[in-house]
Structures are given as structure tokens and as C-alpha cells.
Amino acid sequence: MTSFKDLGLSEPLLQGVEALGFETPTDVQQATIPLLLEGETDLVALAQTGTGKTAAFGLPLLEKTDPASRKSQALILAPTRELCLQITAELQSYAKFIKGLSIVSVYGGASIQTQAKALKSGGQIIVATPGRMKDMISRRMADISAIEYCVLDEADEMLNMGFYEDLVDILSHTPADKSTWLFSATMPDPVARIAKDFMDKPKEVTVGTRNKGVASVHHEYYMVTGRDRYPALRRLADANPGLFSVIFCRTKRDTQKVAEKLIEDGYNAGALHGDLSQQQRDLVMNAFRKRQLQLLVATDVAARGIDVDDVTHVIHYQLPDETETYTHRSGRTGRAGKSGVSMVILTRSEQRRIRAIEKIIGRPFEQKKLPGGMEICEIQLYHLANKIRSTEINPSIDAYLPAIEDVLEGLDRDALIRKMVSVEFSRFYDFYSSTRDLNPAAASAEESADKGSTRFFINVGEMDGLDWMQLKDLLKAATGLGKDDIYKVETKDSFSFFNTDASLAPLVMESVNGVQFEGREVRVEISSDPQGSGQRPKGGKKYNKGGFGKKGGYPKKGGFSKKGGYPKKGKGPGGKKKKGGKKSGKRAGFY
Known part of the structure; x- marks a missing residue:
């Protein structure tokens, strides 16, 4: 069995590793540490989150850094301040027995003057986020013109976050003959572009199969209607009493909203997103690490700094915008030799994305039904x-x-x-005891995206100034449905089509028929072509019941009246401010 001593590390570093309790290097550490120690080279290393990448580049970097020199010798770039702080703390632990070595963190949300002072006093290794590093370079607070090593950690995530231009700017201030080490979980085109433009014949190390998911993670998904996402989340939490989970949302707003709901419903939950101060984020993460929080609701960006090995479940409250981000998310569980579960809550319209993710991770998903109320009660009872x-009985209770x-x-x-x-x-x-079944009608994997779905024709389209997003906004406002309840929206010149679950058809027909849009009465009918080929309905069902009053509706570029849902000068989907129409009628919505 390979030991850290076999990798060629010096005694001070071996002492640091031993003090942390590490005995056997991981696969990525065994592959990269000897390679980086034996000579100067550029490197592209592909390995999943949680495989020990920090030590894989950190130990060779510490070995090659000269503590006697006060100049900056190495720069490590990471996508978030959480990951920046995590890397810094880990390197400081490894370097515990190396005298005179300074590792400085540079990130936003903290005093730039304090960080500049730390660099001036001698920071041989800089661990930084791209935005703050670029800022400090432009202010001449940091000098990286003589560094010998540059590490790009979580390179794919940095590029997903839009840091390409920042990286190019930062790298332009570094020597051409430096060694560049790029570590990434995936290898999309932008990462390959960085390797091509800024690296010289890099050696490549791939641990596992490229873009593949962790073998110790079981992937499953639960299908619901859009409005049932939160009740589904509660059921998954209650059906897994020992759950210690990270819950992923797409936006900061949803993250905060879901966390607040969970807390209100009695769960030990917290939110982690970019709108929190650094102090708030530290408090939340410390509570999660100590398991004072059972559920951590996070955005993809904020979660990059989560380094907790015993997460039992990852729950995708919403799938990420970028399919490859799923591998980062699911990599938060199944770490340190433990198994984990990755659960996805999704609607029928999203099911096809599961197939795309399966191709990337190389592992199948299992479709599972949400447990019923009595099933959860039984689980909790046992x-x-x-x-x-x-x-264990506490003897102090005897008194x-x-x-x-x-x-x-x-x-x-x-x-x-x-x-x-x-x-x-x-x-x-x-x-x-009185809750309903949240599982949609059963369907096979191939037909589930269309079976149980109703296709609608609506008599407004592009000639009325509506694109598919604006039409979806109009329908959401009229019906009160969530954005995931309305899908397959297709706008034509004078009419459009959209889908909802069949169970929502009566609500759609009643709510939308009669709405006034730009002086026209909106009509919606069930399409004769449920597959959505674009044919106008022939004698489809009509529900001309109420809806919004003749003078209500959804002005093209305006808001709504004082007594309507939107404020008088609110913004409608057109984006410009304009006084709105009169109050809505029978089913006055737009709340």
C-alpha cells in the first residue's frame, strides 16, 4: 500500500500530514504529487470533488516554495471565498512544521487594505478569488510578476461563473515561464481553451473516467408538479430521519425562501448564498459542520466552499442551469469512502434532462415515488x-x-x-393523515413527459408583441401557477401553444379565457394535437367562465391599476413603466 512517504515528500510535510491523521494518499494524490515533484511541468488534472485535490497540488507547492524568500512565489485561484479560505486553512495545516512560510488569502467581502498589508509583509503563497485578485493587481497592491507557480482550482466552475476575462487579465501579469497546474472536475470547451492558450504541452492526469459521477453515489429522482416542490422536499426529509443534507436551489432568492420555510416548519435548516455577509456565512457553515443544522440550503456558487465528509444526501430542489454542474453538486455526498444519495425533485417537462445527466455521469437514475403520509409516519415510528x-442511560437521571x-x-x-x-x-x-398523494399519474420513462399533459391553443402570439417568456409570464399571472407548471411554450405569429399537466386544464381554461390583452379578448382552447405540432384546434373544449373582466388584463408594457395586483407604475413583462388598466374582474389575480 502506497504511503505519503513513498511519494517523495520532505520530513516537515510528512509531519504535517501525519498530524492531520492522513495515512494513505488518494488516487489523484498518488498520480500528481510525484509528477509535480520530479520536475517543472504544466499539468491538467481531472478528478471529482472530494477526491483530495487540494493536497494533490498543495503538498508539491509547499515543497517547492522557499520560506527564506519574502517574495510571492505561487498563486492559487479559486472560484469562491469559501473555497479560498478552505484551501488556505488546509495548506496552513500541512505547513505547520515549516518555519517562515506565509500563506495569504485574498477575497472579496473583507478589508482590501488588511489583505494588501499581509501581502506586503511577505506572502509566499497567495490564495485568491479572481475578482479580488484582479482588483489588487490594478491597484498595485499585489505583485505576481515573479511567481513560479499558478494553480487554477475548480477551473470549470470559475469559467461557469464568468471569470474567463478576469483569468486572462490575471495570467497576463504572470511570467511566461511559470508552471501552471489546472485542476478541474470536468473538461468543457472553455477549460480546454485555457489549457491551450496558457499552458505549454501540459501533462494530463485523469482519475476515474472523465466527467463521470462518483461510484459511491446513488442517483434517484422524484416527479411532481411545480407547485409541489416544497411539500415533496418535506416528505424526503421526513422519510429519511438520519438525513444530513445539502439542498441546492438555482437562485439566491429561492435559497433564502426555502430555508425560511423549513425553519418555520420546525427543521434545523440554514441558507448559504452570496447575499450573506462573510460572518453570516461562517456562522452557517460552522453550525452545519457541527451538525447543529440538518439541512443546508445553498446556491451552486456558495456551496463550492462546503468541505463536509459525512453529508448523507444531496437534494436538488431545482436542477442546475448547466448540466455538468450536477456532478459538482452530487459530489458533496459519497465522500471519504462513504456512500451517499443524490435526489432530484423535478417536473415532467424536465425529465429529458435526466437522460442528459446520465450520459455525463455514466450512471443511471432510479425513478422513485414520493412516500405517502402514512408511510412516513411508519418510518418515523420505527x-x-x-x-x-x-x-444510553444517563446516570444523572437517577436523582x-x-x-x-x-x-x-x-x-x-x-x-x-x-x-x-x-x-x-x-x-x-x-x-x-389528511395529505394527498403528490405523485403524478404513473407513466413510463419514454412517455412520461407527454402522458398526462394537456396542449393548449391561445389566440395571441408574436404579432401581439409576445415572445415565449412574456407569454409564460402572462399565463403564470393569470392562473397563479408556478413557472414549472407551464411548459412547451411555443409562440407563432398570431397564436401560440403551451402545455400543463392535465389536472390543471380546468383551472387554465377558467382563468385565462376572457382576459383582455391590448384590447383583445384572450381565448384558450385544448389543442386537437397533444403532441404540439402547431395545428390549430378543431372543436376543442371551451371554458368561457369568467376569467378577468373585459377591462382587466395584462397590458403589453404596463403595470396594473391601484386596486390590481401590480402597483400603478409597476413593471409588466415589457419592462417599461406605464399606468395600467382597471381592476381585474371575477378571478382577479395578478396578486
Whole structure:
């Protein structure tokens, strides 16, 4: 079995590694450390999150850095301040027995003057985010003109976040003969472009199969309607009592909203996103690491700094915009030799994306049904019984037993057990006993995206100034449905088509028919072509019930009246401010 000593590390570094309790290097460490120690070379290393990449580049970098020189010798660029701080802390731990070595973090959200002072006093290794590094270079607060090594960590994520121009600018201030080490989980075209433009015949190390998911992670998905995402999330949490999870949302707003709902519903949850101050983010992460939080709701960007090995589940409340980001997310579980589960909550319209992800990760998804209310109650009941059975008796309770026995006097064994279990069980039973089944009608994998879906014709289109996004906004406002409930929106010149789940058809027909748009009465009918080939309906069903009043509606570029849902000078989908029409009629929506 290979040891760190076999890799050629010096005694001070071996002491640092040993002090941290590490004995056997990971695959990526075994592949890269000897390669980087034996000579000067550019390197592209592809390995999944959680495989020990920081030590793979950090230990050789520390070995090659001269503590006697006060100049900046190495620059490590990382996408987020959390990851920046994580890398810094890890390198400082490895370098514990190296005297005179300074590692400085440079990132936004902290005093730039303090960071500049730290660099001036001697920072041989700089760990930085691209934005702050570029700022400091432009202000002449940092000098990287003589560095010998540059590490691009999580390169794919930095480019996904739009840092390409910043990276180009920063690298232009570095020597041409430096060694560049690029570490990434995936190799999309922008990363390959960086390797081509800024590296000289780089050696390549690939641990596992390129772009593949971690073998220890089981992937599953649950299909719901868009409005049932949050109830589905609660069921997944309640059906897995030992769950310790990161929940991913696409936006900062959704992240905060979901976390607040979970807290309100009694879960130990917290939010992690870019609108939090550094102090708030540190508090949340510290609480999560100590398992004071069971559920951490995070954006993709903020989660880059999460370094917790015992995450049991990753829950994708929403799929990421970039398919390859899924590998980063799911890599938060199944780490350090443990197994993990990656759960996706999705709507029918998103199911085809699962197939695309399967191709990237090289592993199949299992479609599973959300557990019913009584099933969750049963799971929680058994969990409670096992928890009671496995709990060690605290001797300190003996002093209180006489008083407790007096309170419980007259209760036999069966009654006592029932009462103890009911304390926790009743909470779930009261909530779930009257809840509905959240699973859509069963469908095969091939037909599930269309079966149970209704295709609608609507008599407005591009000639009315509507693109598909504006039409979707109009429909969402009229019906109160979520954005995922309305899909396959296709605008033609004078008419359009869209889909919803079949169960929502009556609501759509009643809510939309009669809406006034630019002086025209909007009509919606069920299309005679459910597959959406663009044919106008022939005798489709009509629901001309109410809807919005003749003078209500959705002005093309305006808001709504004082008594309508939007403020008088609010912005409509057209983006310009304009006084709106009169109050809506029977089903006045636009809340």
C-alpha cells in the first residue's frame, strides 16, 4: 500500500500530514504529487470533488516554495471565498512544521487594505478569488510578476461563473515561464481553451473516467408538479430521519425562501448564498459542520466552499442551469469512502434532462415515488423506537427518578410505551393523515413527459408583441401557477401553444379565457394535437367562465391599476413603466 512517504515528500510535510491523521494518499494524490515533484511541468488534472485535490497540488507547492524568500512565489485561484479560505486553512495545516512560510488569502467581502498589508509583509503563497485578485493587481497592491507557480482550482466552475476575462487579465501579469497546474472536475470547451492558450504541452492526469459521477453515489429522482416542490422536499426529509443534507436551489432568492420555510416548519435548516455577509456565512457553515443544522440550503456558487465528509444526501430542489454542474453538486455526498444519495425533485417537462445527466455521469437514475403520509409516519415510528432502544442511560437521571415515578404512577408498561411514542409520532400523524398523494399519474420513462399533459391553443402570439417568456409570464399571472407548471411554450405569429399537466386544464381554461390583452379578448382552447405540432384546434373544449373582466388584463408594457395586483407604475413583462388598466374582474389575480 502506497504511503505519503513513498511519494517523495520532505520530513516537515510528512509531519504535517501525519498530524492531520492522513495515512494513505488518494488516487489523484498518488498520480500528481510525484509528477509535480520530479520536475517543472504544466499539468491538467481531472478528478471529482472530494477526491483530495487540494493536497494533490498543495503538498508539491509547499515543497517547492522557499520560506527564506519574502517574495510571492505561487498563486492559487479559486472560484469562491469559501473555497479560498478552505484551501488556505488546509495548506496552513500541512505547513505547520515549516518555519517562515506565509500563506495569504485574498477575497472579496473583507478589508482590501488588511489583505494588501499581509501581502506586503511577505506572502509566499497567495490564495485568491479572481475578482479580488484582479482588483489588487490594478491597484498595485499585489505583485505576481515573479511567481513560479499558478494553480487554477475548480477551473470549470470559475469559467461557469464568468471569470474567463478576469483569468486572462490575471495570467497576463504572470511570467511566461511559470508552471501552471489546472485542476478541474470536468473538461468543457472553455477549460480546454485555457489549457491551450496558457499552458505549454501540459501533462494530463485523469482519475476515474472523465466527467463521470462518483461510484459511491446513488442517483434517484422524484416527479411532481411545480407547485409541489416544497411539500415533496418535506416528505424526503421526513422519510429519511438520519438525513444530513445539502439542498441546492438555482437562485439566491429561492435559497433564502426555502430555508425560511423549513425553519418555520420546525427543521434545523440554514441558507448559504452570496447575499450573506462573510460572518453570516461562517456562522452557517460552522453550525452545519457541527451538525447543529440538518439541512443546508445553498446556491451552486456558495456551496463550492462546503468541505463536509459525512453529508448523507444531496437534494436538488431545482436542477442546475448547466448540466455538468450536477456532478459538482452530487459530489458533496459519497465522500471519504462513504456512500451517499443524490435526489432530484423535478417536473415532467424536465425529465429529458435526466437522460442528459446520465450520459455525463455514466450512471443511471432510479425513478422513485414520493412516500405517502402514512408511510412516513411508519418510518418515523420505527426510527423513534430504535432511537429509544439505542440511547444510553444517563446516570444523572437517577436523582430525578422518584419524582418522575410519582408523576407516572398508575401507568402500566403498554400505556407508558404508547404515550412515549405518541409524543413524537402524533406530530407527524397530525400533519400527514389528511395529505394527498403528490405523485403524478404513473407513466413510463419514454412517455412520461407527454402522458398526462394537456396542449393548449391561445389566440395571441408574436404579432401581439409576445415572445415565449412574456407569454409564460402572462399565463403564470393569470392562473397563479408556478413557472414549472407551464411548459412547451411555443409562440407563432398570431397564436401560440403551451402545455400543463392535465389536472390543471380546468383551472387554465377558467382563468385565462376572457382576459383582455391590448384590447383583445384572450381565448384558450385544448389543442386537437397533444403532441404540439402547431395545428390549430378543431372543436376543442371551451371554458368561457369568467376569467378577468373585459377591462382587466395584462397590458403589453404596463403595470396594473391601484386596486390590481401590480402597483400603478409597476413593471409588466415589457419592462417599461406605464399606468395600467382597471381592476381585474371575477378571478382577479395578478396578486
